[in-house]
Amino acid sequence: MSVLNEPTRQEEAWRYIETSFLSGHPKSEAKLQPRRDNLPSSRPQVSGRLVFRHGLLDQKSSDPKTLDKLQYGEMTAPEFMTSARREDWYASRHENSKTHFVELPKEVGEQPLEILIDHQGAESENRNSVFFRAPRGSEHQLLIRTVGTNENYLANLEWGVEVEDGAHLKVLFDQEDGKEAIVLSSMRATLGRDANLEVQCLSGQSRLIRHRLSADLMGENSEVFLSGVGLCDHEESLHHFIQINHKVPNARSRQLFKVAMQGEARSSFDGTIEVDRGADGTDANQLCRYLMLNDKVRASAKPQLKIYADDVACAHGATIGQLEDEERFYLVSRGLDPASSSALLVRGFVTEVLEEGPMLEQTKAWQARILETRLPL
Amino acid sequence: MLKIEKLQAAVVDGDDILKGIDLDVKAGEVHAIMGPNGSGKSTTSKVLAGHPSYEVTGGKIFFDGEDIAELDPQERALKGIFMGFQYPTEIPGVNNAQFLRMAYNAKQKFLGLDEVDAFDFEAILTEKMAELSMNPNFKERMLNSGYSGGEKKRNEILQMSILEPKLAILDETDSGLDIDALRIVAEGINRLRGPEKAVILITHYQRLLDYVKPDVVHVLSEGKIIKSGGGELALELEAQGYDWVTS
Numbered sequence: 001m002s003v004l005n006e007p008t009r010q011e012e013a014w015r016y017i018e019t020s021f022l023s024g025h026p027k028s029e030a031k032l033q034p035r036r037d038n039l040p041s042s043r044p045q046v047s048g049r050l051v052f053r054h055g056l057l058d059q060k061s062s063d064p065k066t067l068d069k070l071q072y073g074e075m076t077a078p079e080f081m082t083s084a085r086r087e088d089w090y091a092s093r094h095e096n097s098k099t100h101f102v103e104l105p106k107e108v109g110e111q112p113l114e115i116l117i118d119h120q121g122a123e124s125e126n127r128n129s130v131f132f133r134a135p136r137g138s139e140h141q142l143l144i145r146t147v148g149t150n151e152n153y154l155a156n157l158e159w160g161v162e163v164e165d166g167a168h169l170k171v172l173f174d175q176e177d178g179k180e181a182i183v184l185s186s187m188r189a190t191l192g193r194d195a196n197l198e199v200q201c202l203s204g205q206s207r208l209i210r211h212r213l214s215a216d217l218m219g220e221n222s223e224v225f226l227s228g229v230g231l232c233d234h235e236e237s238l239h240h241f242i243q244i245n246h247k248v249p250n251a252r253s254r255q256l257f258k259v260a261m262q263g264e265a266r267s268s269f270d271g272t273i274e275v276d277r278g279a280d281g282t283d284a285n286q287l288c289r290y291l292m293l294n295d296k297v298r299a300s301a302k303p304q305l306k307i308y309a310d311d312v313a314c315a316h317g318a319t320i321g322q323l324e325d326e327e328r329f330y331l332v333s334r335g336l337d338p339a340s341s342s343a344l345l346v347r348g349f350v351t352e353v354l355e356e357g358p359m360l361e362q363t364k365a366w367q368a369r370i371l372e373t374r375l376p377l
Numbered sequence: 378m379l380k381i382e383k384l385q386a387a388v389v390d391g392d393d394i395l396k397g398i399d400l401d402v403k404a405g406e407v408h409a410i411m412g413p414n415g416s417g418k419s420t421t422s423k424v425l426a427g428h429p430s431y432e433v434t435g436g437k438i439f440f441d442g443e444d445i446a447e448l449d450p451q452e453r454a455l456k457g458i459f460m461g462f463q464y465p466t467e468i469p470g471v472n473n474a475q476f477l478r479m480a481y482n483a484k485q486k487f488l489g490l491d492e493v494d495a496f497d498f499e500a501i502l503t504e505k506m507a508e509l510s511m512n513p514n515f516k517e518r519m520l521n522s523g524y525s526g527g528e529k530k531r532n533e534i535l536q537m538s539i540l541e542p543k544l545a546i547l548d549e550t551d552s553g554l555d556i557d558a559l560r561i562v563a564e565g566i567n568r569l570r571g572p573e574k575a576v577i578l579i580t581h582y583q584r585l586l587d588y589v590k591p592d593v594v595h596v597l598s599e600g601k602i603i604k605s606g607g608g609e610l611a612l613e614l615e616a617q618g619y620d621w622v623t624s
Contacts, residue, residue: 213584325429330466333426334480334536335454335487344479348470348519355470 002153004089013088016235016268016300018208022154033121035061039053040147040176042114043365049114050102052128057100058118058273066113071103079191081131081160085153088212090184094158099129103171104140112141112172112359118179119148119155126153131160134167136192141170143362152180159185161199164195165219170358171199176368181206186214190250193219200357202366203230203238203259203289217251227256229353231346231370232297238290246309250281257288258353260346261297262374272304273314280311281354290320291349293342343375378404378441378575379425379544386424387434393434394420396600404430407576407610408569409586411598413619418483418579419463421597422548423575426460427453438543457543459534461550463579471533474502475515481539494580505538507570510561526553534560536566545569546577551585583615598623 006015006022033054039061044047048066051058057065077099084091104113119126126148134140146155154292155177163169177183183206191197201211215224230238244253269288290299300316323345331341350371354363381400387393387401402408412418417494424431425438427450438446457497481501482492490561493501502516511532521529530550536591537545547566564574566589578585586594586608594610595602596619604610604622 090462132432191539324466326466327468329428330462330468331476332451333460334429334476334540335451335483336479337451337483338401339512340479340483344471344476345468348468351472352519 004092007089007156010302013270016266017210017239018266022208023373036118036120036149039116039118039143043143043362043369046114046143047109047111048310049116049119049147051116051348052100052130053118053126055097055127055129061116061192069105073101074098075101075131077129077131077158077263078162079159080162081158082186082369084186084188084212084214088186090156091158093125093156093374094127094129099130099131099158099160099175101131101133103133104135104138105171106135106138108138109140112143112170112362115142115144117144117146117155117157119153119181120151121149121153122151122153125156126151127156129158131162132169133162134164135167136164136234137166137227138164142172142302142361143359144171144173146173146177146183146185147174148177148181150178150180153182154180155183155185157183157185159187160187160188161197163189163191163195163197163222166194167192168196168235169198169302171197172357172359173199173201174362174364175202175206175209176369177204177206179205179207182208184212185208185213187329189215189224191215191217191219191224193221193224195219195222197223198225198358199227200353200359201228201240202231202363203369204370205233207235210239210241212241214245215253216247217253218246219248220250222248223252224272225254225256227353227357227359229257229350230259230267231350232259232267233268233374235264235266237266239268240271242269244284245267246273246275246279246284246312249279251279252277252283253285255286256353256356258291258350260291260293260298260349261299262293263292264296266298268300268302269317269318270302270304273311273316274306275309277308279309282309282312282314284312284314286316288318289349291346292320293346338372340377343377346375347371378401379577380439380441383436384407384424384433384438385422386431386433388431388587389432394481395424396502396598398600398602400595400602402577404543404575405570405572406592407570407578409580409591409594410597411580411594411614414576417600418597419548422546422577422579425546426450426458436601457540459537459540460546461530461537461545461547463548463552465521465529465533467523469519469522472515472518473518473520474498476520477502477539480536481570484540501539504612506534508538509535511567525536527555527558530554530562531558534562536548537565537569538565541569541579543573544575544577546579549580549581550578551580555596558584560588583611587620596622
C-alpha cells in the first residue's frame with residue numbers, strides 16, 4: 001500500500017478545498033469525550049434511533065427497542081468500503097478504527113431509522129465508521145444526522161451501504177454540525193441486482209463540508225440516485241465529490257446537485273460516471289447547478305464521463321449562473337418586493353432537489369434551519 | 378385611469394420601438410390593441426408594466442393621475458396594474474399557491490388590509506380556480522413549470538382574478554388556447570370588468586373580441602397608433618387584413 005500524505009491543493013480531489021482549514025487539526029488518536037447531556041431530541045416520525053460517538057455505538061443514548069430489533073456489532077470493514085482508504089488520507093485514518101455494522105431487518109420499514117452521529121471536542125478529530133446492510137428484498141429509510149457542539153472539531157465519517165438484491169434503501173443525510181466544524185463524510189455503496197438506493201445530502205452551515213459519495217452498480221437493473229443541496233453563506237465551503245461505477249449492463253444512475261451561494265462562499269462539484277466495458281444498456285444522468293448570488297462567491301463544476309461500453313445513454317450537465325432577470329421581473333410584476341422575489345427564487349432553486357429526493361417530509365427541519373433562516377420571505 | 382402621451386420607448390441602449398403613442402383608457406372601458414407582428418404591441422405592455430429591459434425615452438404615462446414612468450414594476454403592480462404575459466415565465470421549485478398568497482398579501486399590506494393565512498387563502502384560491510375550471514392540482518404545481526400553453530394562460534387569468542387589478546393589460550392571452558379554454562378565459566376577463574376597472578387586450582385576432590366586447594379598438598403599426606374605432610374595426614381588420622390600414 002502506498003503511503004498517503006495529508007492532502008494538499010496540488011491533488012485534483014482537493015484542488016478547490018481550503019486544506020489550510022484542515023492543517024491545524026490533530027493527527028493523534030481521537031480522545032473519547034464524555035457523553036453530552038444536551039443531545040438533540042429525535043425527529044418526529046422516525047422508528048427509533050441509534051447514536052454513534054467517537055467511533056462507538058452509544059447504547060445508552062440509543063433507543064433500546066431499536067437495538068432489540070437490529071443486528072449490530074463491530075466488524076472489519078468490507079473490502080468495497082475500504083477502497084477509499086487507499087486513495088484518501090482522511091479515509092485512511094479509519095484503517096485502525098472499529099467499523100460498526102448495522103443489519104437492517106428483512107422487512108419493510110415504514111418510518112425512517114434515525115442515525116445520530118454526535119461530534120464534539122475542541123480541535124478534536126471525531127472518527128466514525130459505520131456499515132449498513134439492507135438485506136435482500138427489504139425496504140428501509142435512514143435519516144442520518146450529524147450533530148455537534150459549537151467547537152472547532154473535525155468530523156471524519158466513513159459510511160458504507162450494501163443494498164442487496166431487490167432491496168430498496170433511501171437515505172437522507174442531514175448535516176447539522178456547528179459553524180466551526182469541519183465535516184468530511186465519505187460514503188461507499190454497492191448495489192445488487194434490482195437494488196435501489198437513493199441518497200440525498202443536505203448541507204448545513206459548517207465552515208468546511210466535503211461529501212464524498214461513491215456507488216458501485218454491481219447487479220443488473222440496479223438503480224442509484226444521488227442528490228445534494230446547499231445554501232452556503234459567509235466563508236463556508238461545500239464540496240461534492242461523486243463517483244458512480246457502472247459495473248454491469250442495464251443499470252441506471254442519476255445525480256442532481258444544486259448549491260446556492262452568497263456571502264463569500266466557496267463550492268465545488270467533481271462528479272464522474274464510469275461505465276465499464278460490457279456494461280451495455282447503462283442509463284446515466286448527471287446534473288450540477290450553481291446559483292451565485294453575488295460576485296464574491298466562487299464555484300467550480302467538473303462533470304466527467306469515462307465510458308468503455310458501446311450501448312449506453314449518458315448525459316451530463318453543469319451550470320453556474322445567477323438569478324434570471326425574467327423570473328425576477330415576473331415575481332415583482334405581481335407586487336412582490338425584490339428581496340422576497342429573490343428569496344423565493346433561490347428557495348425554488350433548491351426546493352426542486354428536495355422534492356425529487358427520498359424524504360421530503362424529513363427535509364423540513366433543514367428548510368427551517370437553513371432555507372427559511374437565510375432566505376426570509 | 379390610464380393616459381399615455383406621446384410615449385416613446387426602446388430596449389435599453391437600443392432604437393425606439395414605440396414612437397409616440399397616445400392612449401386614453403377610462404375606468405369601465407375595454408380597449409383592444411391590434412396590429413401586425415413587430416408593431417410594438419408586446420413592447421407597449423412591457424413598458425407599461427415597467428420591464429427593466431425597456432426604457433421610456435419620451436412622453437408620459439399617467440395612471441390615476443400619477444406619472445408612473447419612473448416607478449418600478451412592484452410599485453406599479455401594487456397600485457393596480459397587472460400584465461398578463463404572452464409567454465409566462467416558468468419558475469421551477471416555486472409553489473403556485475405559495476406564490477399567489479405572497480402576491481395577494483403584498484397587495485393587502487399595500488392597501489392597509491389584513492394579510493391572510495394559508496387556510497383563508499386556500500378558500501379564496503379554491504373559489505377562483507373553480508370559476509376558471511382549473512384542476513385543484515394547480516395549487517401544488519410549480520409556477521408555470523411544465524404547463525401547456527393553455528394552462529399557462531389560464532394561470533395568468535387566475536392571478537388576475539386573485540389580485541383584482543384596476544388595470545389589466547393582457548398580452549396575447551388568447552394565443553395557445555383552444556375554443557373551450559378561450560371561452561373560460563374570456564369569462565374570467567369579463568368578471569373583472571366593472572365601473573372601476575379597465576382592460577387592455579393585446580391580440581392578433583378578432584376571436585377573443587367575440588367574447589370580450591371592446592369599447593375601443595386601436596391599430597398599432599411601427600410603434601404608433603394609426604387608427605382607432607369601435608368594435609367594428611376589429612371585424613374589418615379580420616376581413617381585410619392589416620394592409621387595409623397600414624398601406
